[in-house]
Amino acid sequence: MAPVNANSETSPLRGSSAAPQGGPAGISRLRVAVPSVATRVASELRLQIAEGVLPPGTKLKEEALSEELGVSRNTVREAFAELASERLVVRQPNRGVFVASLEVSDIHDVYAVRRAIEVSAVRGGGSPESVAAVRAAVEEGKRAAAAGDSEGLGTANQHFHGALVAMAGSERLNTIMSQVLAEMRLFFHRAAIDGGFYQDYLADNEQICTALEAGDAELAAERLLAYLARSEAHQTAVHTS
Amino acid sequence: MAPVNANSETSPLRGSSAAPQGGPAGISRLRVAVPSVATRVASELRLQIAEGVLPPGTKLKEEALSEELGVSRNTVREAFAELASERLVVRQPNRGVFVASLEVSDIHDVYAVRRAIEVSAVRGGGSPESVAAVRAAVEEGKRAAAAGDSEGLGTANQHFHGALVAMAGSERLNTIMSQVLAEMRLFFHRAAIDGGFYQDYLADNEQICTALEAGDAELAAERLLAYLARSEAHQTAVHTS
DNA sequence: GATTGTTGGATTGTTGAACATTTTGTTGTT
């Protein structure tokens, strides 16, 4: 099912990798924290969930995954714990873990979080560099739109909102935001269908960004709130059909 | 070290517990999800961390804990994963897990989260019942103050701020807040020393609550922001001595 | 015929032991 690696014998997910980092000549000075096998399994699953390979509601069986990925059942279990803490999968005791499927109520809930942290970050103003990052995300979106890259438009939009939160300079807010964005990818598949959808966003982002560059954080926050309200309404509409 | 259970033979942390839930007479209608052993281990550790039995920086050895609690090493490991996702412990690859110790920068970070979600929740206004819950927390604090219960004063304050966030009616915001509060307990031990510390809080909470009851969410948010600023300054001062 | 046991297989929860890898402390040498 999951096109990870053909042979589970020498799967690159396995821990005991060969070459010690640094190559033949140079010695790696900085400590490169090699992610654990469990972490890599979690990343792999996270990717497949985000890409829709594993659609919401899919049951993830421990044994099947463990042989498919060439890792032990316990390791799969640890990966599940990581994903469960991010709400990407749901654990039903003695039943198994399932790819999270968001209800309509979850949409409102997620937007409540976004309203809280995005608006707060924007209201704070942020450093010139952080605002520049926001601008960069806006331009990224424009380029994608010009190229007709609907996919890239979506990721640019996520970069934009991530950059907004980054303005607060808070590590915790950043991780919360990235988790929320990951959750949103769960039901973006359906929403990404209609074409002119992102077009409006581009204009919104531009306006929010100019307000920030003008130093008017309050105006930017206002526009952001309006955007979020419309976005939530749109998502709700799409998912109540 | 950890006063959990004397004999690891019949430790109540073990999975195969005896009595099926519901007691002799009544039948439990709702599905009572019996927490797994790993979850219970995590709860136990969470408690000991919150109470200061395991002070910040303490190294948690897998094998020691596993025999101490009468569970397997793998189970301890799962509990660690849960606590790590809550930032209560920090995992250093190949080194072990340690009870998180917050730096001064973390204080600012935590307050950034609080500013975001508490203020957002308060600005939303909230239902009459949720405001009533806030009032209840205020009264709880008054009673604790009257009884000279410094401990109870602290928990009442946490209930107050939890109730503020609960006004938003968002499951996700609630869990974020409870995790933040758990983090704060990590460095509240030192701060709880000075006596008149909580006295000011009481007045603040009262004023925020009355503003909410009067329907003036904006005023409440303003007062809350002021409170958070002072609280952060206080905590920072205490932890830079 | 629909509801209520019963049974067996499949899956998860947990354990215990093993081994590889990394870290760390120690020892011995220069």
Add this chain to the structure above:
DNA sequence: AACAACAAAATGTTCAACAATCCAACAATC
């Protein structure tokens, strides 16, 4: 004192087993 080699301890991961739970199919009952 600095340094390399080595031994001990702890973690990361695997594996195999068993208990507990769930589920679907089937049998039994009214």
